[in-house]
Amino acid sequence: MLTNREVILIKVEATYGTDSVPVEATDAVLVENLAWANEGLRMNERPAVRANINMLQQVYGGRLGSITFDIELKGGGGAVDVPPEIAPVLRACGLGETINAAVDVTYEPVSTGHESFTVYYFQDGIRYIMTGARGNISFSLETGAVGKASVTLTGHIALPTDVALASPTYDGVVPVAVINAPFAVGGYSAIINALSFDMSNTVATPPDMSASDGYSEIQITGRDVNGSFDPEAVVVATDFPLQDLEQGNTLVLSTGVIGTGIGGRYQVDMPAIYYRDVSPGDRDGVRTLENPFGAAESAGDDEVSIIFT
Numbered sequence: 001m002l003t004n005r006e007v008i009l010i011k012v013e014a015t016y017g018t019d020s021v022p023v024e025a026t027d028a029v030l031v032e033n034l035a036w037a038n039e040g041l042r043m044n045e046r047p048a049v050r051a052n053i054n055m056l057q058q059v060y061g062g063r064l065g066s067i068t069f070d071i072e073l074k075g076g077g078g079a080v081d082v083p084p085e086i087a088p089v090l091r092a093c094g095l096g097e098t099i100n101a102a103v104d105v106t107y108e109p110v111s112t113g114h115e116s117f118t119v120y121y122f123q124d125g126i127r128y129i130m131t132g133a134r135g136n137i138s139f140s141l142e143t144g145a146v147g148k149a150s151v152t153l154t155g156h157i158a159l160p161t162d163v164a165l166a167s168p169t170y171d172g173v174v175p176v177a178v179i180n181a182p183f184a185v186g187g188y189s190a191i192i193n194a195l196s197f198d199m200s201n202t203v204a205t206p207p208d209m210s211a212s213d214g215y216s217e218i219q220i221t222g223r224d225v226n227g228s229f230d231p232e233a234v235v236v237a238t239d240f241p242l243q244d245l246e247q248g249n250t251l252v253l254s255t256g257v258i259g260t261g262i263g264g265r266y267q268v269d270m271p272a273i274y275y276r277d278v279s280p281g282d283r284d285g286v287r288t289l290e291n292p293f294g295a296a297e298s299a300g301d302d303e304v305s306i307i308f309t
Contacts, residue, residue, distance in 0.1 A: 001123055001124035001125055001126075002124045005123075005124040005165060006034050006121070006122060006123050006124065006165075007024075007028065007120075007121075007122040007165060007166045007168050008028070008029050008031050008034065008067075008069065008119065008120070008121055008122075009022035009023065009024065009027040009028050009029075009119070009120040009122075009166065009168065010022055010027055010029055010088045010089065010092070010117050010118070010119045010120075010133075011023075011027045011088065011117060011118055012088060012091065012115050012116075012117055013115070013116045013117060013118055013131065013132070016116045016132055016217055017116070017131045017132035017156060017217070018118075018131065019118050019129060019131055020117070020118040021118070022118055022119075022120050024166045024167055024168045024169060025169050026169070027088070028085075028166070028168030028169060028170055029071065029085055029086060029088065029089060030071070030072065030085065030170050031069035031070060031071055032069060032070040032071070032072075032148075033068070033069055033070045034067070034068070034069045034121070035067070035068050035069070036065055036066065036067050036068075036121060036128060036157075037065070037066050037068070038063050038064075038065060038066075039063065039064040039065055039066040039154050039205070040062075040063055040064045040205050040215065041062075041063040042060070042061030042062050042063065042214065043058040043059070043060060043061065044058055044059040044060075044061050045058055046058065046059065061214060062211075062213045062214025062215060063157075063213060063214075064154055064155065064156060064157060064205055064213065064215050064218070065128070065130055065154070065155060065156070065157025066135075066152055066153065066154045066155075067119055067121055067128075067130060067133075067152070067153050067155075068150070068151065068152045068153075069150075069151055070148050070149065070150050070151070071086045071089055071148065071149050071151060072086075072146050072147070072148055072175040073086070073139070073141075073146070073147035073148060073149060073175060073258075073266055074086075074173045074174070074175040074176070074264060074266070075173060075259070075263045075264040075265055075266055075308040075309065076105065076171065076173070076263055076308060077171055077172065077173040077263040077264060078262075078263045079102075079262065079263055080102065080103060080104055080105075080262060080263060080308075080309040081099055081100060081101055081102055081103060081104065081105055082105070082263055083097060083099065083105050083308070084105070084171075084173075084266075084308050085170065085171045085173070086149075087105075087107075088117055089137070089149075089151055089153075090107045090137065090306070091107075091115050091117070092115065092116070092117045092133055092134055092135055092153055093134070093135050093136055093137040093151065093153075093199060093201060093220075094109055094110060094114055094134070094199060094201050094220045094223060095107040095108060095109060095110070095137075095199075095306070096108055096109070096110035096113075096301075103309075104307050104308060104309045105307070105308045105309075106305055106306070106307045106308075107305070107306045107307075107308075108301060108302055108304065108305050108306075109199070109223060109225070109301050109302075109303055109304065110301055111301055114134060114219070114220050115134075116131075116132045116133060116134055116155075116217075116218075117133045117134070117153070117155075118130065118131050118133065119131075119133050119153060119155065120166070122163065122165050122166045123160075123165075124165055125162060125163075125164070125165065126160040126161065126162055126163060127160060127161055127163035128157060128158070128160045129157070129158045130153070130155035130156065130157045130158075131155055131156050132155045132156050132217060132218055133153040133154065133155030133218070134153065134154065134155070134203060134218050134219070134220055135151060135152045135153035135154055135201070135203060136151070136152050136198075136199055136200065136201040136203060137149050137150070137151050137152075137198075137199050137201075138150050138196065138197065138198035138199065138200075139196065139197050139198070139227075139268070140194070140195075140196045141178045141181075141194065141195045141196070141255065141258075141268070142178060142193065142194040143178055143179065143192075143193050143194065144177055144178065144179060145177060145178060146175045146176070146177055146178070147175070147178050147258065147266075154203050154205065154218055155218060156213055156215065156218075173263070173264055174264075175264075176258060176259035176260075176261075176264060176265075178258055181255050181256050181257070181258045181267075182254075182255075182256035182257075183195070183229075183254070183255050183256060184252075184253070184254055184256065185229070185231075185251050185252070185253045185254075185273070186239075186244070186249075186251035186252065186253075187252070188238065188239045190229070190231035190232070190239065191231060191232040192229045192230055192231050192232075193230055193283060193288075194229065194230055195227065195228075195229045195255065195268075196227050196228055196229075197225065197226065197227025197228075197268075197270075197295070197304065198225070198226055198227060199223055199225055199304075200223055200224040200225065200226055201220045201222070201223045202220065202221045202222035202223065203218060203219070203220055203221075204218070204219045204220075204221045205218055206219070223303075224294070225270075225294070225295035225303040225304050226276070226292070226293065226294045226295060227273075227292070227293055227295070228290065228291060228292045228293065229291055229293075230281055230283070230288050230289065230290055230291070231288065231289055231291065232283070232286055232287070232288055232289075233280070233287040233288055233289050241275055241278045241289060241291055242278050244274075244275055245275040245276075245277070245278050248274060249274065250272035250273065250274050250296060251272070251273050251274070252269075252270070252271055252272070252273075253268075253269070253270040253273045253293075253295075254267065254268070254269045254270070255267050255268045255269075257309070262309070263309075265308070265309045266306065266307060266308045266309070267306075267307050267309075268304065268305070268306055268307075269304070269305045269307065270295045270303060270304050270305075271297075271298035271299075271302060271303075272295070272296040272297065272298045272303075273293040273294065273295050273296070274293060274294055274296060275291055275292070275293050276292045276293055276294050277290075277291075277292045278290070278291055
């Protein structure tokens with residue numbers, strides 16, 4: 001099997017944990033660094049007192065699965081209100097989708113009604129099926145590089161079966177590099193190299209004695225949107241993050257629009273970030289700051305907006 005001959009299909013479920021049967025033509029997502037792992041594997045030891053000192057065979061007690069991968073940030077192509085190919089991934093990580101006709105497609109956190117997804121993971125000759133999948137996502141925007149996100153989905157996973165590799169249809173949209181983006185925080189156009197942020201979802205895996213894998217519905221029970229950026233240091237009259245830290249000031253953060261082509265642009269907005277620390281850094285001999293932040297809500301479930309146009 002070849003590690004670069006692998007495919008992911010993902011589709012929303014009408015009923016939690018029921019295979020939604022994703023198909024090659026409409027449900028493929030282009031990914032990188034794809035891998036699976038056991039999650040919550042229970043192997044029960046049997047510490048019996050006997051004449052000899054070796055351990056008895058452990059007893060399997062159920063497991064879930066996790067699938068990890070990276071995705072490129074890019075629009076849906078063709079029109080401003082077409083959801084991007086990565087939309088199912090965003091939605092599986094607790095982001096609600098709003099399609100504003102002829103305007104944009106926006107993703108913001110939701111606290112209820114989290115959707116669940118079925119994932120088909122094809123390796124070169126076998127297929128894993130994961131149902132009831134939900135997870136977490138973190139984002140990385142670095143100057144001159146393609147914006148990307150790292151994803152972990154957790155779900156109920158079946159034993160793999162021998163299946164021919166899928167022949168997926170991808171959208172063909174080419175991502176843009178993160179340049180010419182008018183980043184600003186608190187109205188100040190800071191000079192930064194990178195912005196990262198994480199939804200930091202709490203993904204709960206409650207036990208269930210009646211379930212075949214010993215686990216109940218996977219749930220997103222909390223989140224703590226947080227991140228960091230690295231501005232060049234300036235005089236306090238221009239920007240004073242230490243004062244903002246001490247006073248608990250909240251600031252509007254925006255990347256501005258990244259990209260120029262219709263259907264290929266995106267931006268990130270946060271209405272109320274607050275600093276969790278400020279420390280010095282160095283970038284090629286230029287004094288910088290490292291500014292970890294938390295993202296607070298402004299009007300409820302709006303700590304971050306990811307907007308595709």
